[in-house]
Amino acid sequence: MTTTPPAKRRTHLSFNVLDMAAVSHNNYGLWRLPSNRKPHYTDLSYWIDHARAAERALFDSVFFADLIGVAAGYGGSNDVALREAMHVPNIDPVMILSAMAAATRHIGLGATVSTTYEPPFAHARRFSTLDHLTGGRVAWNIVTTYLPNADENYGVLPGQYAHDERYDLADEFMQVCYRLWEESWEENAVMRDRVNHIYTDPARVHRIDHQGRYFSCAGPHLCEPSPQRTPVIFQAGSSGRGKSFAGQHAEVIFVGGRTWEAVKANVADARAAVAAAGRRREDVRVISDSGFIVARTDAEARARLASYQELSSADGYLAHQSGAGLDLTRFSRETTQEEIISLGGPGAAHMSRYNYPAGTTVGEIMDRALLLDRNPFLSVGCAERVADQVEEWVETYDLDGFLCRQLETDATIRDIGDFLIPELARRGLHRGAYHGGTLREQILGTPRLADTHPGSRYRMKASNLAGETRA
Amino acid sequence: MTTTPPAKRRTHLSFNVLDMAAVSHNNYGLWRLPSNRKPHYTDLSYWIDHARAAERALFDSVFFADLIGVAAGYGGSNDVALREAMHVPNIDPVMILSAMAAATRHIGLGATVSTTYEPPFAHARRFSTLDHLTGGRVAWNIVTTYLPNADENYGVLPGQYAHDERYDLADEFMQVCYRLWEESWEENAVMRDRVNHIYTDPARVHRIDHQGRYFSCAGPHLCEPSPQRTPVIFQAGSSGRGKSFAGQHAEVIFVGGRTWEAVKANVADARAAVAAAGRRREDVRVISDSGFIVARTDAEARARLASYQELSSADGYLAHQSGAGLDLTRFSRETTQEEIISLGGPGAAHMSRYNYPAGTTVGEIMDRALLLDRNPFLSVGCAERVADQVEEWVETYDLDGFLCRQLETDATIRDIGDFLIPELARRGLHRGAYHGGTLREQILGTPRLADTHPGSRYRMKASNLAGETRA
Numbered sequence: 001m002t003t004t005p006p007a008k009r010r011t012h013l014s015f016n017v018l019d020m021a022a023v024s025h026n027n028y029g030l031w032r033l034p035s036n037r038k039p040h041y042t043d044l045s046y047w048i049d050h051a052r053a054a055e056r057a058l059f060d061s062v063f064f065a066d067l068i069g070v071a072a073g074y075g076g077s078n079d080v081a082l083r084e085a086m087h088v089p090n091i092d093p094v095m096i097l098s099a100m101a102a103a104t105r106h107i108g109l110g111a112t113v114s115t116t117y118e119p120p121f122a123h124a125r126r127f128s129t130l131d132h133l134t135g136g137r138v139a140w141n142i143v144t145t146y147l148p149n150a151d152e153n154y155g156v157l158p159g160q161y162a163h164d165e166r167y168d169l170a171d172e173f174m175q176v177c178y179r180l181w182e183e184s185w186e187e188n189a190v191m192r193d194r195v196n197h198i199y200t201d202p203a204r205v206h207r208i209d210h211q212g213r214y215f216s217c218a219g220p221h222l223c224e225p226s227p228q229r230t231p232v233i234f235q236a237g238s239s240g241r242g243k244s245f246a247g248q249h250a251e252v253i254f255v256g257g258r259t260w261e262a263v264k265a266n267v268a269d270a271r272a273a274v275a276a277a278g279r280r281r282e283d284v285r286v287i288s289d290s291g292f293i294v295a296r297t298d299a300e301a302r303a304r305l306a307s308y309q310e311l312s313s314a315d316g317y318l319a320h321q322s323g324a325g326l327d328l329t330r331f332s333r334e335t336t337q338e339e340i341i342s343l344g345g346p347g348a349a350h351m352s353r354y355n356y357p358a359g360t361t362v363g364e365i366m367d368r369a370l371l372l373d374r375n376p377f378l379s380v381g382c383a384e385r386v387a388d389q390v391e392e393w394v395e396t397y398d399l400d401g402f403l404c405r406q407l408e409t410d411a412t413i414r415d416i417g418d419f420l421i422p423e424l425a426r427r428g429l430h431r432g433a434y435h436g437g438t439l440r441e442q443i444l445g446t447p448r449l450a451d452t453h454p455g456s457r458y459r460m461k462a463s464n465l466a467g468e469t470r471a
Numbered sequence: 472m473t474t475t476p477p478a479k480r481r482t483h484l485s486f487n488v489l490d491m492a493a494v495s496h497n498n499y500g501l502w503r504l505p506s507n508r509k510p511h512y513t514d515l516s517y518w519i520d521h522a523r524a525a526e527r528a529l530f531d532s533v534f535f536a537d538l539i540g541v542a543a544g545y546g547g548s549n550d551v552a553l554r555e556a557m558h559v560p561n562i563d564p565v566m567i568l569s570a571m572a573a574a575t576r577h578i579g580l581g582a583t584v585s586t587t588y589e590p591p592f593a594h595a596r597r598f599s600t601l602d603h604l605t606g607g608r609v610a611w612n613i614v615t616t617y618l619p620n621a622d623e624n625y626g627v628l629p630g631q632y633a634h635d636e637r638y639d640l641a642d643e644f645m646q647v648c649y650r651l652w653e654e655s656w657e658e659n660a661v662m663r664d665r666v667n668h669i670y671t672d673p674a675r676v677h678r679i680d681h682q683g684r685y686f687s688c689a690g691p692h693l694c695e696p697s698p699q700r701t702p703v704i705f706q707a708g709s710s711g712r713g714k715s716f717a718g719q720h721a722e723v724i725f726v727g728g729r730t731w732e733a734v735k736a737n738v739a740d741a742r743a744a745v746a747a748a749g750r751r752r753e754d755v756r757v758i759s760d761s762g763f764i765v766a767r768t769d770a771e772a773r774a775r776l777a778s779y780q781e782l783s784s785a786d787g788y789l790a791h792q793s794g795a796g797l798d799l800t801r802f803s804r805e806t807t808q809e810e811i812i813s814l815g816g817p818g819a820a821h822m823s824r825y826n827y828p829a830g831t832t833v834g835e836i837m838d839r840a841l842l843l844d845r846n847p848f849l850s851v852g853c854a855e856r857v858a859d860q861v862e863e864w865v866e867t868y869d870l871d872g873f874l875c876r877q878l879e880t881d882a883t884i885r886d887i888g889d890f891l892i893p894e895l896a897r898r899g900l901h902r903g904a905y906h907g908g909t910l911r912e913q914i915l916g917t918p919r920l921a922d923t924h925p926g927s928r929y930r931m932k933a934s935n936l937a938g939e940t941r942a
Contacts, residue, residue, distance in 0.1 A: 021600075023670055032665040039663055039670075042603035042695070044573050068596075070691065078673055078691070085670035089661070089695035091600035092593075099569035099604065102515050118593055121624040122563075125539075129492075129562035132513035133570065152689035153592040190560070192510055194503045199494055199510075199556035202549055218623035220541065220549070224513070224560035 012431045013394065013424065014252070014285050014401030014443055016110075017054050017413050020065040021047075021093040023085035027407050029311045031085060037409040042091060044099055046409070051100035053410045054107055057417020058434065060443055061108030061139055062100070063234065063403060064093035068114060069149030094126060101134040108439035110139030110234055116166055117145070117154040120176035121217050127231045128181065128223035136227025136438030136447075141234040142249065144170050144242070167241045172212045174249055178455035179208040181230045184221035200224070229448060230455050232439050238266070247273025248454055251444060254403045256289040258356050260376050263288060267398050279452040285443060287401040288393075290377035292412070294419045298381045305380045308407060333363030377402070383419035387427060390420075394429070483902045484865065484895065485723070485756050485872030485914055487581075488525050488884050491536040492518075492564040494556035498878050500782045502556060508880040513562060515570055517880070522571035524881045525578055528888020529905065531914055532579030532610055533571070534705070534874060535564035539585060540620030565597060572605040579910035581610030581705055587637055588616070588625040591647035592688050598702045599652065599694035607698025607909030607918075612705035613720065615641050615713075638712045643683045645720055645926070650679040652701045653920070654929035655692035671695070700919060701926050703910050709737070718744025719925055722915060725874045727760040729827050731847050734759060738869050750923040756914060758872040759864070761848035763883070765890045769852045776851045779878060804834030848873070854890035858898060861891075865900070 023031045023038055031038050040046045054062045067087040070078045081088055093111040100109055109130070113123060130138040144166035151158065161169060189204035208219040235250035237243050243266075246253045253270045257263035267286055274284045293308075295301035331340065337360045379389040393399060406412045425432030434442065441447050449456045494502045494509055502509050511517045525533045538558045541549045552559055564582040571580055580601070584594060601609040615637035622629065632640060660675035679690040706721035708714050714737075717724045724741045728734035738757055745755045764779075766772035802811065808827045850860045864870060877883045896903030905913065912918050920927045 029668070031670065032668065034665075042697075044569060044604045044606075047604075048573060068593075068693065070693075078676070082671040082673040082676055083669050088691075088693055089656075089671065090693050091603055092596050095565070095569055095597055095600040095604060097569075098515060098566055099573040102519060102570040102573055118589060119625050122539075122589055125563050126566055129566040132562055133515045133518075133566060135515075149689065152687075154590050155687035185560075194505075197500070197503065198554050199502065200553040200560065202553040205549070205553055216623075216626035218620065220559075222539065222541075222559055222561050226513075 013390070013399075013429050014060045014287055015058075015416070015421065015430070016061045016063050016108075016252075016287065016401065016403045017050075017059050017406055018063050018065060018289065018403045019050070019406045020067070020087065020090065021096060022067075022087050022090035025065055025087060026405055027308075027312070028084050028086055030308060030407060032311050033307070033408055035408065035411065044096075047096045047100055048103040049410065050413075051104045051107060051109070053417070054413050055104045057413050058421050058430070058432070059107060059404075059413065059417075060401070061110050061439065063110040063139070063141065064096075064112055065141075066090070066093055066112040066114075066143075067147065067150075068117070068145065069147045069151075069153050071147060072149060094130070097130050097138065098133045101130075101137065106137075106434035106436070106442070108137050108139050108232065108442065109134055110141055110232070112141040112143055114143050114145040114150070115170040115173040116161065117150070117156065119217075120173045120215055121180070121219075123173075124177045124180040125222055127177075128221065128226045128229075131226035131228050131231055132223070136440070138228070139232040139234055139252070139439055141236070142170065142174075142245075143236075163239065164241045167237075167245050169214050170245060172214050174455070175212070176208070176210050176215050176217050178230065178458045179210060180217075180219060180221035181458075182449070182455055183458035184208055184219050185223075185225050187225065190224045227447070228438050228440050229459075232443060243269050243273045244276070246270060247275075247279070248277040250284060251440070251449075251453070252285045252287060254287045254289060257376070260397075263376060264397055271398070277454075279450070283444070283450045283452055285400040286398070287403050288377055288397065288399050289405070290402040291379070291405045291407060292386055292402075292416055292420060293378075293380040293407065294383060294386050294415045296382065296419070298385060301380045301382065301386075304408075304411075331362045333361060335362045336360065383423040386420050387423040387429075390424065391427070391429065484861070484870075484900050485531045485758055486529075486887070486892065486901070487532045487534050487579075487723075487758065487872065487874045488521075488530050488877055489534050489536060489760065489874045490521070490877045491538070491558065491561065492567060493538075493558050493561035496536055496558060497876055498779075498783070499555050499557055501779060501878060503782050504778070504879055506879065506882065515567075518567045518571055519574040520881065521884075522575045522578060522580070524888070525884050526575045528884050529892050529901070529903070530578060530875075530884065530888075531872070532581050532910065534581040534610070534612065535567075535583055536612075537561070537564055537583040537585075537614075538618065538621075539588070539616065540618045540622075540624055542618060543620060565601070568601050568609065569604045572601075572608060577608075577905035577907070577913070579608050579610050579703065579913065580605055581612055581703070583612040583614055585614050585616040585621070586641040586644040587632065588621070588627065590688075591644045591686055592651070592690075594644075595648045595651040596693055598648075599692065599697045599700075602697035602699050602702055603694070607911070609699070610703040610705055610723070610910055612707070613641065613645075613716075614707075634710065635712045638708075638716050640685050641716060643685050646683070647679070647681050647686050647688050649701065649926035649929045650681060651688075651690060651692040652929075653926055655679055655690050656694075656696050658696065661695045698918070699909050699911050700930075703914060714740050714744045715747070717741060718746075718750070719748040721755060722911070722920075722924070723756045723758060725758045725760060728847070731868075734847060735868055742869070748925075750921070754915070754921045754923055756871040757869070758874050759848055759868065759870050760876070761873040762850070762876045762878065763857055763873075763887055763891060764849075764851040764878065765854060765857050765886045767853065767890070769856060772851045772853065772857075775879075775882070802833045804832060806833045807831065854894040857891050858894040858900075861895065862898070862900065 019025060021041055023041060030036055037046060051062055070081050070088050072078045097109045097111060127138060127140055146163060184206050186204035190200050191198050205220045208217060210217045233250050234252045235246040236254045237246040255263060255266040255270055257266050270286050293301050293305050295304060337356045377393065379386045404416060421430050424430035438447055490496065492512055494512060501507055508517060522533055541552050541559050543549045568580045568582060598609060598611055617634060655677050657675035660672055662669050662672055676691045679688060681688045704721050705723045706717040707725045708717040726734060726737040726741055728737050741757050764772050764776050766775060808831045848864060850857045875887060892901055895901035909918055
């Protein structure tokens, strides 16, 4: 592999916790660990403790993946998914955020919401509400969802939206949201003037009157401006269209990849998409999916990895990979990924996103269906060893930070906080403390969307409009 | 007025707090009171204090009204609504509930959600999530929404749904929700069997495969069964179709009325609708919208009323009444309500729901647009005086409790808790303490939907199905 000199990057890495409000997410079988509190995911106290632990560890955010259907496919039924508690049962992570906010002061709170199934007006209101309640600490991870059961649950007909059309719909969804968040209420619309009996100046609140291909929305937005207005936008598009969408809208892009080369290519694609959208490198943080098992000593960390591997469920990983309708058991062990992709269909599209090395066979995929094999970034050891690896990865792969899978609650993030973060802070790679302010200030150093962000266009328009109206 | 002997009723009255996550709700102008914390409605600490105060006062629930559009109409624009902060700006109350749950142990937490604009699958998941997180303390107030700006915000075309059709849609929405909540997951589906590596028994989780006129939803539900499964159902239908809907679905019906006679008729209609739906009287609690200003002495309470009346805004009340598109200023002062109703249209439909005495004129309506005039239940005084009135009202109007408007945060509920509730407890009319359990147990004495409730049908079906499957 040739190592090109990395472009200039921020000194402070962004560490974020990846989890899902479900029993198992990317770590199948580990719910059986007696020390893992994950089966208590329906208890409010579980999530409050989680948020506090992550804040104690100085993470930038806790971040919820989400899935709004059962990923059937493997064996042709829901059976493995349900037995493994693979993403299901789950609960709606958005509902948990205000309780986590009340128990913390600094940490960002992010949730995944799809743009395909719900009206943008309702979504914009929910996230404005959460941005108020969290004091400007909310983030939204945008997904477009490509899961047959999700379509069935929301009444979307088969074939109603092809993969790329979901991004067209998402583009329009974003436009409506930006207009509600940035344009509808001018900065000084809320007066709270007790003497003259004016709470809001009606001249400074505007309808948006959006009439598009997919949505119609009049406004005005119902919420007065929240600290960040637009929540911090996370995105992880992996297709060509998805990468372009992320380049336009995302403020934090997270990448994965089956191989080191794939990760490197994905990071480069993300940076290129950002540039192609006319945005600056420093407007966007690119972080990688990762697993860190850190302990006092290398031996302790390796022992923990071994205990995880012992309980890990190959069935769960295979079912996860088969999620988009591709049942690997239908193929012989000798079938190559290229042969599967050549068959076309959503399963093949999903398959192609895994980026296996050329010629990988179904047999090899099944054999590698073990803890974390989907991503090369697994680091296991004492703080020094893991910090060395972090440094190397950041340089080699041009990364701004990590989205850390929670393998065991609360051990994973507690140990990252106790061992890894202080070591990185000593090396000047982590800020080592919260500096206050909103989540966007914490991650990107700026309170509102950058001027290069497409959402900022509407903010400008509102100011101009106001100027014209009252000129 | 003839007073018929009231039917046998529960000993313990249900007291609930009515509020809205907005600056002003049914109490226009009072945000200007220096002691009123309501302009802090976007702060999480405001709502946490509110929930704690209501729990300290031993209320059954805190209950959020909601409005998803601006009630324009008065003067033909949004101006009054915005100046008065009449319902707008607001935030989404559903987002606040988990934080309130974390700060309390017993009190119920209810929010209003419309059945007209969002997919039932998403709604069912949100409320299952909240029922888990609150430990079975969540309630849902069903509305169908008849507000032109809400339609515009969600892309519902003018005339797409007539008033009564919204209830057809609501009936189907309920059916989907009941099936997800009651039928999809059998009671013992979740096994958490660490030894045999089975979290959920797939044979006990069912798709619902709903295909209806308005919705299509496959399932299975994504959430494992929550403590109450179906949240406690509140409803306040006032039209004929609305009353019938409430009689079928509601577990708590709240009524209002412009006059004493109207309230009495509405209570009787509610009881009759419950009976017509084949449900028992004790399956449903009928409570009234009310205002209580209680203090140590009558003089203190009257002084507080006077301070409220001084700040009350007639403009706000008129704009509220004009909310559904009826601009009262279009009519001469001499126009009667019957003349307005005879014009037809949504504004007239709204007008007719106010139940003014026959012959009431626009001038009279305007003159009476003062604090609380929309409802006869305003009681002001020391604990003994107000408790006497409560006793009389309960007997005369056949009520099971009250939905108490919050006029000033936190004075209203603090004083009800300090003065009125202890007095009612001494008289055996209030339980005087929480007895634990879910909200449904607290209000209705039963953990799950009663067998007479339409939602329970699906629960039965699931059990039968399971029996068949495994016979």
